[in-house]
Amino acid sequence: MQFNLDQSSARPVYQQIIDSIKREIALGRISKGQKLPTVRRLAAQLIINPNTIAKAYRQLESEGIISTRPGSGAFVAQLNSTLSHAVRQKIITEKIELLAVDAIHMQIGRPTLQTWLSDTLDRFQFTTAEPDNDSQPNPTSENPND
Amino acid sequence: MQFNLDQSSARPVYQQIIDSIKREIALGRISKGQKLPTVRRLAAQLIINPNTIAKAYRQLESEGIISTRPGSGAFVAQLNSTLSHAVRQKIITEKIELLAVDAIHMQIGRPTLQTWLSDTLDRFQFTTAEPDNDSQPNPTSENPND
DNA sequence: CTATTGTACTAGTACATATAGTACGCATTA
């Protein structure tokens, strides 16, 4: 697992870790049941304090993204939002609004914006996003425990 | 001008003011040359410190969104980004990526996301975003540089 | 058992946010 931290960024380090892990999952590079680096190991790799990693893991677990077990480690959980559809729509729509405002002020036109969104979605695992699930072969060493 | 501040939000107040003004402009409710509320007046209306408004105006001016003149007030500037196309694409694409990651983790499908984006864009002044300009009688130098 | 893992504290430093008060320079207007 490879992370690119930007210590000079205004975005907090623990938030950058959250972003990175969620991105890896969304890209399909790590999938359900797979083990994440340990708190201390990832902290040593990134040369930051273990508490910062622990904070990121704590929040990821509260969001249901990962599942942690003392003694074992942290594992990627199922892609299963606990929020209602209405709440999810509200959250996403608000983010879309902020995006639209920025795009307008940068004079990005509607077709351009839609093209960029489409190009971005192509790079993610967006075919399996909704409750349907196709059987994709997974040759990686998966850990089927629940 | 009407603002909805959420003091309990994690988003800083001065940032909420910036968001609101940019949103009003993007929605076409206030347009170029129009006068914004004064620092002290808006502070009194929102019952917050004038320094907080001043900070928001300062940043809006640094982004080229508004133009301030001591003695006169603050005015909406032209919709004219000083950034190069490549930089703007990078900024917007990064925001799109974060949106896509969140959408995937909330199990929002691709067509749904595209529909929501389309619906949002309908509510904004998105027809005049790119090359064409509106019919406002404003004979100042419109300069779509880069 | 020992080693590893996530978790939970405390303490301290640094920075951002917001308020409070004061003062300055510029523009408008009476």
Add this chain to the structure above:
DNA sequence: TAATGCGTACTATATGTACTAGTACAATAG
């Protein structure tokens, strides 16, 4: 010209967050 309103700049203070540092504990794996 004088008064007023305007944005700006500055200091000081209080609060919350981010991050580091260190320690300790409970659960798991071997």
